[in-house]
Amino acid sequence: MTVQDSPADVDAFAADWEAWHRRKDAALAHEHGFLAVTGQYWPEATPERFPGAPGAWSTGDGRVTVELDDDEELVVDGTAVRGRHTFGVIPERGGVDAVWGDAVIEVAKRGGRHLVRPRHPGHPLRTAFTGTPAYAPDRRWVVSGTYTPFAEPRPTTVGAAVEGLQHVYDAPGRIRFALDSQELDLTAFPGGTPGSLLVLFTDATSGVTTYPASRALHLDAPGPDGAVVLDFNRATNLPCAYTDFATCPLPPAENRLPVAIEAGEKIPYERQPVTG
Structure with missing residues (x-):
């Protein structure tokens, strides 16, 4: 189910997203980032x-x-x-x-x-970094989902931004959600904090308005009933979107979504073709 627009808090929602995006870019541009x-x-x-x-x-x-x-x-x-x-x-x-x-x-x-x-x-x-372009935040892209853990974590091998390199993650489970009445699934990897999850994905915008190789979405730990919230407004680029000096993992094949998720970060300015 998609969370409906709420006119009463749309400004607060946008302000919260702007603050998050500034923090994300500031970490990327840290003196040793x-x-x-x-x-x-x-x-x-x-x-x-x-x-x-x-x-x-x-x-x-x-x-x-x-x-x-x-x-x-x-x-x-x-x-x-x-x-x-x-x-x-x-x-x-x-x-x-x-x-x-x-x-x-x-x-x-x-x-x-x-x-x-x-x-x-x-x-x-x-x-020379001036920030990361992104879609304007929209509550349409805040989606409720259900997390189902595997009986045992599944070792999952994925490619990398570096040719010939592979990463192996122990995937703990899958997430099911719906967009525009279409049922979708994503394999989840462990997140950076206990219980949290990381999703790597591509979609129909990849290579068009968003970085082609992958985007990442961090999720809070699921509730006792498996409930999770996927806020695609906070889908981020990985470091390989900005620099060739990164080994970023690619999404597993099943995380290549057939829908256009017009939310989150776009192709960095540094990777956009030069016009003139």
């Missing part, structure tokens, strides 16, 4: 230097090692390190930020592989 990433590198057994980062980087025995020159220093977990430093075991989708002057060197693990991403506050993608 994704818009500050200047490269994405995959260290191997032989030490190698990467642009925008100190030292020579390598992997072995499931860990990442950096060999710093005499005049180089990183700060890891508040401690200055010099010479040879081996990072601890990094879990899948985890990471460590090593400080280097005003920059941060992210050391992470994605799709079973280690990566190094320098993040520099002065990167032009960040300094």
Whole structure:
């Protein structure tokens, strides 16, 4: 069922959405946010230097090692390190930020592989950022749904923005909802807080007005009866919509919706064709 328009609170609804969208863009444009990433590198057994980062980087025995020159220093977990430093075991989708002057060197693990991403506050993608275009908020796109958990979480493999890379999520269940009297289903992944859910999807606007690869929708934990609210006004781009230096997951095949969801964030200005 779709929540009906409520003229009495339409202004408050729009103001709440505007505040949320400003916070989302502010996090993206943080001095060490994704818009500050200047490269994405995959260290191997032989030490190698990467642009925008100190030292020579390598992997072995499931860990990442950096060999710093005499005049180089990183700060890891508040401690200055010099010479040879081996990072601890990094879990899948985890990471460590090593400080280097005003920059941060992210050391992470994605799709079973280690990566190094320098993040520099002065990167032009960040300094020139003017915000993300989006559809105007509309209560029509606030939809009630029902979450049904699987008997056991289902390992679900999806592609990634990086060719050849795959992500595996333990999907806890599915969500059923209706738009314009059409019944639809989405596989849900675990969200960022206990009990919350994450949905990755595409729809008929993808590649037209919204980013073609994927959009994300975060949901609060379902109620005791499985009730959830899908506010598609808050469908967001993933970092790969802005930068090539991201490993974002793609939606599972069943989350490619046949309807046009004209809500949420649109193709970033940075990805729109140049006209003139």
